[in-house]
Amino acid sequence: MSASPFIAHLSLESSVGAELTQTRIRLLEAIAATGSISQAAKRVPLSYKAAWDAVDQINNLSAQPLVARSAGGSGGGGTRLTAYGQRVVAFYRALEQHYQTTLDQVAAGLDEASRTEVADFRQLLLNLNWRSSARNQFSGVVEALEQGDVESAVVLRLDDATRLTALVTRDSAAQLGLAPGRAVVALVKASAVLIGTDPGLRLSAQNLWWGEVERVHEGPINHEVVLALPAGRRVTATLTATSSRQLGLVPGLAACACFSSASVLLMSAS
Structure with a gap:
């Protein structure tokens, strides 16, 4: 458990604004663990459709697919992380840990007024975050x-x-x-x-x-x-x-x- 009053929720954006959020990372990790998009969606939790929408967007915006789907057969179909997807998840988690450590160190030196200003600043970033309804x-x-x-x-x-x-x-x-x-x-x-x-x-x-x-x-x-x-x-x-x-x-x-x-x-x- 972090000693900081602030919990790091890492959101990575490319130069054109594509997001890789903790929810999506947890979805990727659940896919790796279960081999099933429906089971992964339940773990996050997300609806089945929302999970597939997230996977489609991640793959569409990535230089290489992070998730691959195998065709059905005698053993049925399945969903898995590609080798590239596994590396992306590992990189995200390592960066997140470093991010939280840095935040803990900064927060330890803040007085109450400064912490309020930091919280206000974080809210401003959230408000400015771009969204699109385009599927x-x-x-x-x-x-x-x-x-x-x-x-x-x-x-x-x-x-x-x-x-x-x-x-x-x-x-x-x-x-x-x-x-x-x-x-x-x-x-x-x-x-x-x-x-x-x-x-x-x-x-x-x-x-x-x-x-x-x-x-x-x-x-x-x-x-x-x-x-x-x-x-x-x-x-x-x-x-x-x-x-x-x-x-x-x-x-x-x-x-x-x-x-x-x-x-x-x-x-x-x-």
Whole structure:
């Protein structure tokens, strides 16, 4: 138990704001211990859907997948941490321990007034913490930038197999400092993603990602469909229950996620 009146809750952020929180680390540790996303969710605790959403976002925003899912068979499917995921968890815990030790040492030299100011400062940081309701968040690097008179087409490299095209105004591109090599996060609302299953599908959308249906969360009006992409990322789409049934969307089915470059919101660190 820490001697400090303050308990360290470590939250790591990349240059583009992606978070690795204690809740997510505990989820990763529970996955490693149980080999099951449902059992891991109960340990945290999180809902089954919230656990999968967290895993999808972690994998999407990471240079390498932290969590891998094995296909079902005679022994059933399972979920495991990759070697990279194990190293990330170990690094986080080591850093957290050092963080708490430092906090204990600083707190030991504070008077009551100073401790109040520290608590106020911590609350300010929490209030400034950025959040997004976008279901799809992808970390990438600008690979190409085509400047137009009014708009700019931006191509992001998410991984060796996945590219994402975004269309932003020329002014926005300048404000974000977009240039080849710049790290950014791309946000895409699930409602902006269309799903198709016809291999001969021809659409004008610049982003066409083929993958496999991994999960379908059924609601009375809409279905939320999660596609697993070849490189380990996930993309989520929201479509009507009628459309989902007409397409026959079930786990294991090959499908294409389609979305316009104009529906992508980009964010970069200042």
